[in-house]
Amino acid sequence: MSNSPLLTDSQWPKLLEYVAEAYNEVTLSRGFTLFKQQQVTALNVTEARRVQAVVEEAETYKVSLILDKLSLSLCSCPMQSSCKHLAAVMMELADRLGYPATQIMNAKLYLKRAADSNIDSSLKQLPNMDVQGWQHFLNQYASSIKPSYDQGIYVEALRQHLNNLNKVTPDFPAIDSLFFELHKWLFIFRKIKEQMTLTTSSYYTSSTIYRFSDEMLEWLKTKTDTVNPAASSERIDQTLAYVREQMSEDSGHKYHDFGVYTALWKYWITPYSEADRLLIQEQDHLVTLAEVSPSPSVSAARAYILLLQGKSDEAWDALATSSSFKELPAALFLTLLNQLAEAQQWAGLVTWLSKSAPFFNIRQNKKLELYADFWKLAVSHEPHAEEQMWHIFEQFLPHSLAIIEAVLYEQGKWKAWLELQIVLGHDPLHHRVSVLQPIEKESPVLLLPYYHQAVDHYVSLKNRHDYKAATKLLKRLEKVYKKMKQPERWDIFFAGFVERYSRLRALQEELRKGKLMG
Incomplete structure (x- = not known):
């Protein structure tokens, strides 16, 4: 056998993870019996880290164990892979290299205990971790929760599991406790998105992310009065960095993380005096991120931050110059129009309504109705824009027929x-x-x-x-x-x-x- 190290302490857990995934307990028990009865013979290792061995049973079986690609290992028995003979050879090899064969036989139990031990150790360190550390911890803690075809079931399983942390989490400062709760929401949100990219889901399954997102945004809103950026600037900075990273990874035109981003600013940051400092700092971060990420969510975030600063023309330019501008969904504009309305930037709202009009010439009545509501609000403050409003509504025909009828009635015409x-x-x-x-x-x-x-x-x-x-x-x-x-x-x-x-x-x-x- 070669003198070069076949297994290291860092490789051993990976072997156990493969065994836990690929072998059932009955097969491992039978393999352990073969190992204990010394029925593994003629074990040799090639230069390519391939272990060749023979297992003597009622018949003789030849085993080829490939250490660098365990899933390609083969046996001459009818099963060919993931069989008791391959398990016995792994146990024999481990024993010769000084690793306990019993850990292979009980791989799942061993890994669970090791994970529990790591979690117990990490729990004590949670107050000292940054939010990336929290996300890593939550990923480890929830690793036993397997995805379901039904995203709703998966979400509830994650919720219940994370709720157990409330019983064992060490005492946080009050503000850290709030941010840790937020990151539990963000963790589940990320897991849903990950599963959506891996599977083809039905309407009812994919709608889970919208329901969960609505719940999370409502939760953010209810916690507005409990946040003070001046007392939690570090957690705010870390959380914004995390959400920016998530936005940069957005593909297609889902904009789920953009919704979280705007809600975080709306409910947790802008109501406080620290907002001006953070806005300037955030704009710099987004400009830098936009240079390396083509994500449309990042462009939308830049526009939103500029709107918060009262720079409606610059905000439009930031959005219009993005590579994905022509494919932007109407729903994204509604978020930005709402910000203009809440800030009472009526002239800017009229300009944005005019420029974004082509994105609302659609059959989706609800979005078109919301767009029309913004026009009515803008005209109530900028009466000179009414002719422009009617011109756009006429261009939208026949989609806008019901809206024209409703506005005429509301105005008493x-x-x-x-x-x-x-x-x-x-x-x-x-x-x-x-x-x-x-x-x-x-x-x-x-x-x-x-x-x-x-x-x-x-x-x-x-x-x-x-x-x-x-x-x-x-x-x-x-x-x-x-x-x-x-x-x-x-x-x-x-x-x-x-x-x-x-x-x-x-x-x-x-x-x-x-x-x-x-």
Whole structure:
């Protein structure tokens, strides 16, 4: 056998990890029996770190153990790999090299005890670790939690396991305890993302990250009053560095970490006096990071930080010059528009709404509705921008039809709203009575064409069901004339109406039932 070291103390745990993963307990027990009965013979090592051996059983089996690539090891038995003969050869080799063969037989138990021992030791050091140390510790602590096809089940398993830390975690300073809790959230978030990149998941599985993200952001919000950056600047700096690193690794256009980043600034940093110093420092970090990372999340973060500094034009330039600008999702702009609105930067909001318009010309009604809400808010403070708003809404047709209808109604532009209803083929029966009541109160005369056209339409269909609808409309039309204090106009119209349709007996009957005729 070669005199060169075949196994070192650093390689031994890796061998045990492979055994724990590739072998079951029954196979290892049978291999240990072969080893103890000295049935492994003719063990030799080649220069390529390949161990050749023979295992004498009822038959003779030849084993080839490849130390540098254990998964490629082979045996001449029917199983060929991960068999009791390979296990016995590993135990024989370990024994000759001075390592306990029993650790191979009990590899899973040994590794668990070793991990527990490391965790116990690390627990005492948690208060002195930086946040990267916390993440490494959490990764080790949760290593026994295996991913599930259902991300929801996996998340709950991680939650429950990490909650056990509450019973054994040493006393932190109050602020460190809060940040350690945050990093438990961030750890689970990272594990979800890792699994999403490794597996093809269903809608229900992939939606887990959005539900979890919403929960985490809500938790950040609830802790706003408990954070003081002046007393926790070191943890703030470390956490921002961690989230920046996560953003730099974003691929595609998911922007999950960007949401965490903006929430951290919104709820934990900007409410305090330390924010100005941190903003200048953060901008430098992001500029440096953008030079080495093409991640769109980093560009979005730069824009957000500039908005926090009141530099809306520079923020737009930072976003527009990124390589992924044309593929940016509408949801990302909503976050940035919201920041402009919260900062009451109304002129900047109008500019951003105009420039980001192409990203909202989509069928996704919810995002388009939110975009329209920002326009309405901006116009309420910058009335001169209303014409620009309507121009954009017209460009969005047909996607914006419902929005145009809603805004016309909200602004009390009754004539334009009623004209749109006629174009859409609606009539007064299409709406609840309460929808038309404000018009009846403010401008009842505008309703006359709407009602008259609808009445003529239903009568022209010439069936009893539509005659009932026409009668219902006539009764409401009579009230409109009374609102106008012009009952005589109603009398003249109705008399002519009855005479014009005097031959439609079914209509006449419905008018009598409706007590419009005696």
